[in-house]
Amino acid sequence: MNIDFHYGVIYIVARIGGMTPSQALTVAHACQYVDDATTSGILRFHGGETFERFATAHKMFDYANTVSDQNRLVWAPFHFLPAGQGETLEEKAVCRADSAVAREVVRRAIRQRDTETGLHRLGVTLHTYVDTWAHQGFAGIESPGNRVHSLEAQDCTPMGWLANLTLAMQHLIQHVEEDVLTLALPVGHGAALHYPDQPWAKWHYIDGRNMLVKRHNLPEFVQAAEMACRAVRAYVAGREDFENEEGMPANVKEALTELLDTNRIMDDNQRLRAICEVIKTGGIPGLKEPIPDYVPKGIGSWKYKATGLRSDDDTGDKPLWTEAFEKSDYRLFHDAVKEHRFVTTQEVLPAYGLRIA
Template sequence: MNIDFHYGVVYIAARAGGMTPGDALTVAHACQYVDDATTRGILRFKGGETFERFATAHKLFDYANTESDQNRLVWTPFHFLPAGEGETLEEKAICRPDSEIAREVVRCAIRQRDSETGLHRLGVTLHTYVDTWAHQGFAGIESQWNRVHLLEAQDCTRKGWLASFKLATEHLLEHIEEDVLTIALPVGHGAALHYPDQPWARWHYIDGRNNFVSRHNLPEFVQAAEMACRVVRAYMAGREDFEAQPGLPADVKDTLTELLDTNRDMDDDQRLRNICEWVKAGRIPGLKEPIPAYIAKGRGSWKYQATGLEGDDDTGDRPEWTSAFEKSDYRLFHDAVKQHRFVTTQEILPAHGLRIA
């Protein structure tokens, strides 16, 4: 999923679930920031203080990253959560929508609702959880399940297909062979381009086991939004049985379905702007308010607000540590990431026969 869902739709789901605008914004921002937190390593302050950060995404040509150990610590716990189904590790690593492992990860986040990182942890968890619908059938490790052959999408022109590929790779190519993509992009759904992340897409392909796979994203994405709303309601109530909580109100669900189906710009940032316009204009039942702009990096970003640093490469910069850093969204997000990664890779996955880190 892209920023239109992780930030825009998650904000709507959080507000529909009863959160205040401020808390919903924190959750939605943390949810999207999982795709933008690409700086890892130690942040060093002038006075000698240090703070460890884990990257939750790779830079640029993401799906070409084949550094296996880093893939397992980035793609697997945050973007392609294994379902734990099957016999071999490769089978167990496949992501499935709303798996029992995914529900366990959600319940762990709900248990931490009273901690200082509670909202940020919920946002990180929701990113992982809703991605199980979009990324189903693929794995966050090098796997034959990530192979894609005879990829086709309905209502997709040559121009639209090339635009989709340009968004994925930042290179406009005139001709491409799926076998080449499959070899070059062995992790996640890289060989499937951006079709898994487009809310309206109808597409199909042959997977690495020669199975025909047909996907219609719209009902899957609506279900993900529905379950995100249930998670928020459970979080607010301090209940772990989130699946039993009410989902989106019927009129909100119908309107959101229409929005996801018709909001088809190839630029996901433009899709987010369209969603924000709907909310601001009161076109989502029960909501009529501005959604603050999301700033991933540079001035105004969580990192800048906490440290004054603007770029990714901060190895030579040493900001001044202050007590305000400890209360910053940047610090709380990264600590939430550490908690999420530890619980997922060291507790939940091993209990299901998956040792990946």
């Protein structure tokens, strides 16, 4: 899923689920920041203080991650949560929508609701949880099962001859990309291109097990939003059995379904802007308010507010450590990431017979 879902839709379900605007913003920002926190290692302060961070995503075009053990610590616990089903490691590592593992990880986050990192931890966890719908069938480890062949998408929009010719050329290029990426990117859904993350997409492909896989993202994305809303309600209520909570009201679910289906702008940041405009003008029943812009890097970002650093790689003068850093969203997010990764890789997954870190 992209920023339109992780930030926009998660904000909607957080508000519908009973959170204040401030709480919903923290959860939505943390949810999206999982895709943008690409700097790992020790943050060094001017006075000698240090703070450890884990990257939750790889920088674009960082192809080294496809052959590094580090991908297991990034893709599996944050983007392709293993379902723990099957006999072999490769079978157990496959991500499945709303798996028992995923629900347990959500319960663990709800259990930490009264801690200082509670909201940030929920945001990180919801990123992982909703991604199980988008990334189902793929694994966050190197696996032949991630191979994609004969990738096709259904387009029901009537087109003229020129548009059809253009589409035919795009399909030709796409198949070349598909074959190259299948070999170059054995981790995750890289060879499936952008289709797993488009809310409206209908697509199919032959997987690495030579099985035909048919996908229709819209009902799956709506179900992901429904379950995320239940998780928020449970978090607010202090209950771990979130699957038994009420989801979105029928009119909200209908409006969100329509929005995800018709908001077909290819650029996900523009899709987010469209979602924010709908929320601002009252297009979601019971919700009419502006949403602050999401700033991933540089001035205005969580990192900048906490440290004054503008660069991804911490270049520049070392920041001064202050008490404000300890209370910052940046520090709370990274500590929530550490908690999530430890619980997922060291407690939950081993309980399902899977050791990947």
